[in-house]
Amino acid sequence: MMVLLQVIVAGLLIGSVYALFSSGLTLVWGMMNVINFAHGEFVMLGMYVAFWGLTVFHLGVIGFGFAAAVLLFILGVLVYFLLIKSVMRGPMLAQILSTFGLLLVLRYSAFMAFGSDFVGLPEDILGPSYNVGGILLSAPKVVAGVTALVITLGLHFMLTKTMLGSRILAVAENRNAAMLMGIRPDRMQAIAWGISGASAGLAGALIATFYPVSATVGESLGLIAFVVVTFGGFGSVPGAMLAGLIIGLIESLSAFYFGPVYQDVFVYALFVLVLWVRPHGLMGKAP
Amino acid sequence: MTLLKAENVTKSFGGFQALKGASLSVNTGEIVGLIGPNGAGKSTFFNCLVGDMTPSSGKILFSQEEVSLKSAEYHAKLGIGRTFQLPATFEELTLLENVMVGAFLRHPHVKDARQKAMEVLELTGMGEQINLKAKTLGTPGRKRLEIARVLATEPKMMLLDEALAGLTPVEVQSAITLVKKIHQTGITLVIVEHIMEVIIHLTQRVLVLNQGEVIATGAPKEVVNDPLVIQAYLGASYARTAALGAKPA
Amino acid sequence: MGETTRLDGESALNKVIEKILWCVLALFFLLFPLSFNNPYYEQLGSLVLLAAISASAWNLIGGYAGQVSVGNVVFFGAGAYLPLLIYKLWGLSPLYGFPVGMLISVLIAVLIGIPTLRLSGHYFSMATIAVAELIRILVSNWDFVGASVGLTGPAVAKNWSDLVFKSSVPYYYMFLSVLVLILVTTYLIDHSRFGYYLRAIKAGERAARSLGVPVSRYKLYVFMISAAFTSLAGSLYAVKFGFIDPSSGFGLLISVNMIIVAALGGAGRLLGPLLGAVILIPLQAETNSIFGGRGTGLTYILYGAIIVLIARYEPGGLLRLWDLFVDKYLSARSTK
Numbered sequence: 124m125m126v127l128l129q130v131i132v133a134g135l136l137i138g139s140v141y142a143l144f145s146s147g148l149t150l151v152w153g154m155m156n157v158i159n160f161a162h163g164e165f166v167m168l169g170m171y172v173a174f175w176g177l178t179v180f181h182l183g184v185i186g187f188g189f190a191a192a193v194l195l196f197i198l199g200v201l202v203y204f205l206l207i208k209s210v211m212r213g214p215m216l217a218q219i220l221s222t223f224g225l226l227l228v229l230r231y232s233a234f235m236a237f238g239s240d241f242v243g244l245p246e247d248i249l250g251p252s253y254n255v256g257g258i259l260l261s262a263p264k265v266v267a268g269v270t271a272l273v274i275t276l277g278l279h280f281m282l283t284k285t286m287l288g289s290r291i292l293a294v295a296e297n298r299n300a301a302m303l304m305g306i307r308p309d310r311m312q313a314i315a316w317g318i319s320g321a322s323a324g325l326a327g328a329l330i331a332t333f334y335p336v337s338a339t340v341g342e343s344l345g346l347i348a349f350v351v352v353t354f355g356g357f358g359s360v361p362g363a364m365l366a367g368l369i370i371g372l373i374e375s376l377s378a379f380y381f382g383p384v385y386q387d388v389f390v391y392a393l394f395v396l397v398l399w400v401r402p403h404g405l406m407g408k409a410p
Numbered sequence: 411m412t413l414l415k416a417e418n419v420t421k422s423f424g425g426f427q428a429l430k431g432a433s434l435s436v437n438t439g440e441i442v443g444l445i446g447p448n449g450a451g452k453s454t455f456f457n458c459l460v461g462d463m464t465p466s467s468g469k470i471l472f473s474q475e476e477v478s479l480k481s482a483e484y485h486a487k488l489g490i491g492r493t494f495q496l497p498a499t500f501e502e503l504t505l506l507e508n509v510m511v512g513a514f515l516r517h518p519h520v521k522d523a524r525q526k527a528m529e530v531l532e533l534t535g536m537g538e539q540i541n542l543k544a545k546t547l548g549t550p551g552r553k554r555l556e557i558a559r560v561l562a563t564e565p566k567m568m569l570l571d572e573a574l575a576g577l578t579p580v581e582v583q584s585a586i587t588l589v590k591k592i593h594q595t596g597i598t599l600v601i602v603e604h605i606m607e608v609i610i611h612l613t614q615r616v617l618v619l620n621q622g623e624v625i626a627t628g629a630p631k632e633v634v635n636d637p638l639v640i641q642a643y644l645g646a647s648y649a650r651t652a653a654l655g656a657k658p659a
Numbered sequence: 660m661g662e663t664t665r666l667d668g669e670s671a672l673n674k675v676i677e678k679i680l681w682c683v684l685a686l687f688f689l690l691f692p693l694s695f696n697n698p699y700y701e702q703l704g705s706l707v708l709l710a711a712i713s714a715s716a717w718n719l720i721g722g723y724a725g726q727v728s729v730g731n732v733v734f735f736g737a738g739a740y741l742p743l744l745i746y747k748l749w750g751l752s753p754l755y756g757f758p759v760g761m762l763i764s765v766l767i768a769v770l771i772g773i774p775t776l777r778l779s780g781h782y783f784s785m786a787t788i789a790v791a792e793l794i795r796i797l798v799s800n801w802d803f804v805g806a807s808v809g810l811t812g813p814a815v816a817k818n819w820s821d822l823v824f825k826s827s828v829p830y831y832y833m834f835l836s837v838l839v840l841i842l843v844t845t846y847l848i849d850h851s852r853f854g855y856y857l858r859a860i861k862a863g864e865r866a867a868r869s870l871g872v873p874v875s876r877y878k879l880y881v882f883m884i885s886a887a888f889t890s891l892a893g894s895l896y897a898v899k900f901g902f903i904d905p906s907s908g909f910g911l912l913i914s915v916n917m918i919i920v921a922a923l924g925g926a927g928r929l930l931g932p933l934l935g936a937v938i939l940i941p942l943q944a945e946t947n948s949i950f951g952g953r954g955t956g957l958t959y960i961l962y963g964a965i966i967v968l969i970a971r972y973e974p975g976g977l978l979r980l981w982d983l984f985v986d987k988y989l990s991a992r993s994t995k
Binding site: 156160209216218225230231232235342343346350387394395399402 | 721722726727729770771775778779780784785790792793796797861911915922926957960962963964965966968969970971
């Protein structure tokens with residue numbers, strides 16, 4: 124019973140990290156109808172920033188987390204201006220190819236630069252595991268999970284309650300109408316891409332504290348992001364939050380019952396199921 | 411004979427009710443206009459009628475057959491054709507190819523479809539440009555191409571969504587001529603428009619939509635002077651002024 | 660502005676030139692095995708043809724219909740595994756595996772296609788990656804099909820149907836026949852109502868629907884055809900190389916290859932994939948030999964960059980660039 128509870132808690136914690144990096148992806152998708160196939164690679168880069176931040180610059184978690192968020196924010200904005208802005212209006216083929224090509228460039232540049240070996244951050248970076256009422260909690264996972272939850276809620280709050288947020292949502296809702304109200308969609312879209320990058324980067328930095336870092340980690344993380352955004356619903360940040368938690372839970376439970384090898388399989392199978400049964404996910408607009 | 415009939419069609423998007431119960435009846439051979447201020451629900455109603463959207467409730471019948479839940483493809487097969495408010499021509503295809511896609515509905519063989527397409531393009535005055543790509547056309551050309559494309563599907567009824575918006579007065583005249591020509595071949599027409607002169611010129615009967623409901627229906631000249639209609643477009647105080655006999659500026 | 664209608668005299672000349680070029684092309688490919696004393700060319704010829712077949716198959720769904728499948732590798736893998744599996748289980752000729760692989764691939768295509776092709780393109784693309792990865796993981800852990808070790812084919816031929824040939828020549832002509840088959844199929848589709856409808860779907864689904872085009876159904880059909888041919892490519896690969904494992908059968912990079920080969924040459928054009936294959940496969944062989952193992956990484960950075968550039972500047976690929984060049988040149992001529 125205790126073990127099951129532990130599995131559930133661990134699942135929710137990792138799920139909240141999934142929610143974090145997926146919320147950026149769904150925001151961009153809802154706004155511009157563009158799916159960033161390289162999103163997993165943004166997370167991967169966040170992980171490497173964390174690794175370097177620690178090993179080269181001796182930054183603490185807050186330091187490298189912040190660095191990852193900022194650097195990936197910049198990358199997101201750059202990608203928007205250099206690439207997305209031009210392909211957005213064009214044929215679907217070009218849109219999908221563009222971020223897919225980006226995936227290859229980012230993943231294999233990392234591969235060339237860092238090799239195919241894993242690197243890891245020291246396990247005790249955030250303290251040892253704690254025993255809370257019989258449940259074993261690893262400190263990095265708790266910090267990651269809680270931080271992710273807070274940031275994701277913060278993002279939702281920012282979007283729904285602040286001026287900037289409502290401008291972003293206005294552009295997402297109806298680009299032309301927003302323009303007529305004096306909002307500059309270009310700027311808002313760039314910011315959305317920045318947020319998407321930052322959330323991915325920060326999530327990566329958090330994940331790096333308990334998961335090995337390698338160039339190819341973007342592959343499965345990217346797919347998890349797609350599953351979460353589909354499950355949560357096109358364009359819905361609250362949907363992504365909920366879906367992230369559920370996916371994390373499912374992953375954890377299936378790893379527990381069927382072994383870690385098959386945990387991805389369950390997630391992907393769920394994805395196909397969702398597409399069959401309810402493609403607009405939990406909270407999305409109908410596709 | 412009633413060709414198209416809509417009974418109490420409603421449509422909600424999440425919490426927002428765009429259509430609160432719109433009804434319509436179009437007889438064979440008529441030209442009916444559909445007008446209303448922005449946000450009245452015209453597009454929503456239009457899309458439900460052509461099968462692009464499914465109504466939340468209500469019935470839509472074409473030739474007595476219920477089509478409320480049928481797809482846009484099905485509507486096209488039955489003989490309901492539509493154009494788009496923002497032209498949706500196949501940009502990378504030539505004019506001929508655009509129209510052929512329409513012609514294929516009734517003529518599955520390439521040769522026949524090509525012939526039909528060329529005939530329609532001649533009829534609509536674009537015979538010289540058949541090998542140009544659609545993207546080289548300006549807006550009036552694209553609108554005309556859309557009409558040609560739909561004509562090639564040999565529809566019984568065409569619904570035109572603001573087909574004359576954005577055209578210069580000369581182009582409007584030319585478009586009106588085309589529409590009349592189409593009507594003469596026996597096609598029933600439903601026209602959504604903002605330009606009142608066009609409505610008065612072309613239509614025999616008009617429906618006015620406001621806030622998701624039909625607020626007036628009748629001959630164009632009557633409807634245009636109906637205080638309810640004026641109120642819908644211009645506000646209550648304006649309507650009162652108009653009713654008192656003062657001429658609207 | 661607009662495309663000039665070519666003068667009659669010029670168009671007759673163009674037709675003759677076109678026919679000559681086709682003959683030259685056909686002759687080149689037919690006689691290529693004459694260069695096979697050089698084992699480098701031997702290998703290259705088959706690889707180019709194989710890449711052209713897979714890319715042409717992808718071209719149907721991705722280029723003509725505009726639905727970007729990033730997981731076509733799943734059909735390749737199914738087609739590659741079945742012949743070797745049948746040989747391993749029952750000692751039967753791998754040839755039996757060809758149709759079985761195609762059948763399974765078409766079934767998978769239907770399973771993926773039915774829910775996703777009626778949604779916007781992104782769902783379809785994501786679903787194809789997910790399913791391909793799903794199957795790769797399952798196959799990697801399934802001992803019945805060799806798990807991560809994979810399967811091998813017959814080492815020594817009992818008779819011709821084992822498809823083990825000492826020389827590369829029979830393989831080459833097998834591949835060439837299949838390539839011709841898919842090109843002919845593509846040509847026939849393109850010039851039929853099916854083809855026009857596909858291009859309409861790519862150009863504007865909503866408008867296509869309003870004209871009576873059964874959009875979801877046609878997308879599914881073309882996806883099924885694409886799956887069947889991709890499966891054939893996989894089967895051919897398996898019998899030539901005599902070996903298959905999860906990464907050579909289901910690796911994402913195989914999908915990438917299909918896409919870039921088609922997109923570089925010209926997605927949605929009959930000979931685009933072949934052109935792409937002729938350029939990229941030798942290039943890939945070169946970078947592999949110069950850079951060795953690490954070369955793979957460099958190749959994919961390059962591929963990624965090329966894909967991004969194509970997407971950003973000319974989604975129509977090289978053939979489109981060629982068209983633009985010819986137009987410029989020709990209209991310059993006709994104004995003289």
